[in-house]
Amino acid sequence: MKSIILPILFAMLTANLFAQKQTFDIVSYNAPTDWTLNQGNDYISYSRIDGASWAQIAIYQHRNCEGDIQTDFDKDWNELVASNKTISSPEKTEPKTAEGWTVMSGSGVWQYNGANVASILTVYSNNSICIAVLCNATAQPYLKNYKELIGSLDLDASSVSETNNQTNTETETNSNPNTNNTTISGLWTNYILETTGYNVGGRPQYTAGYLRKEYQFNADGTYTFRNKQWLTKAPDITFLYETGTYSVNGNQLTITPKNGKSGFWAKTNSSKEWGRMKKYADYKLEKTTYTFEISIDPTYGNTIILKAGNPTTRDGGQFNAPNEHYEFRYSFRKEESLIDNPPGFKINAAN
Structure with a gap:
């Protein structure tokens, strides 16, 4: 060609x-x-x-x-x-x-x-x-x-x-520090399917498990972060959320959490259902400033790349090369979120 x-x-x-x-x-x-x-x-x-x-x-x-x-x-x-x-x-x-x-x-x-x-x-x-x-x-x-x-x-x-x-x-x-927030407003997700660790015909074999985390950035400068993990080898469902405010200044994104909580729920026979609430866990609220960029790809979808000096409670550890800055990637999603809240669980909005 x-x-x-x-x-x-x-x-x-x-x-x-x-x-x-x-x-x-x-x-x-x-x-x-x-x-x-x-x-x-x-x-x-x-x-x-x-x-x-x-x-x-x-x-x-x-x-x-x-x-x-x-x-x-x-x-x-x-x-x-x-x-x-x-x-x-x-x-x-x-x-x-x-x-x-x-x-x-x-x-x-x-x-x-x-x-x-x-x-x-x-x-x-x-x-x-x-x-x-x-x-x-x-x-x-x-x-x-x-x-x-x-x-x-x-x-x-x-x-x-x-x-x-x-x-x-x-x-x-215009002196509003959130003037550029509309550049990242929307739902940004990192959805991963759990694999068995084996390949057949060069293709990975998946389980029913998944790891899902996402940012919902609102145009008014507020955000919600959620993380749900349903893994076949883990005894419980893990869920955490965080709400707060954010601001964009050039290529700098600052996230300031106001509320957050994490906990563990029992499993049922379906990865789509919640069992009983077992316990809540300590959750650290971290104000973090990232260097960010948005990779534009009309074919496969846009990606926001967040770079931080250290691992964060929200994003986790390092997934890129060990000698590089911590880098976290989330894909822009036009469809509804795949993360559902636990039954009766209410997310406290940012004040």
């Missing part, structure tokens, strides 16, 4: 289609027909699945340029494509300039569930702002859809300076 990607990219830069255009951010474009639309916080994506083949195309909201098209491309490639993947080095096109915009594309190949996935990133820059369009595809026919979308793009940056001026004014007059 890789050998035919770049010729297609060269051809797509001059293509144009005539159809009803959609608009996102500063981009007008022809959306692919019969693809599923998904709107994220800072991107819009279209996906399609045909049996074992699939593809996804995402347009990302504009950002400020880093200085030149090569630097802008490398930044987007590292953050949007290469993050959390083992992927080949990008094969790049030479930059081309037209109507005040410079465009550069690159492609690489990686594997997912044994299948080759081609990632094609196209970045546009006018030396002030830049915008990225990404395609992940497992089959060649999807590249034609990407070509058609790229060929239909119209970019209009005329409203950006006005918007930036308005944003700067709001920043100067």
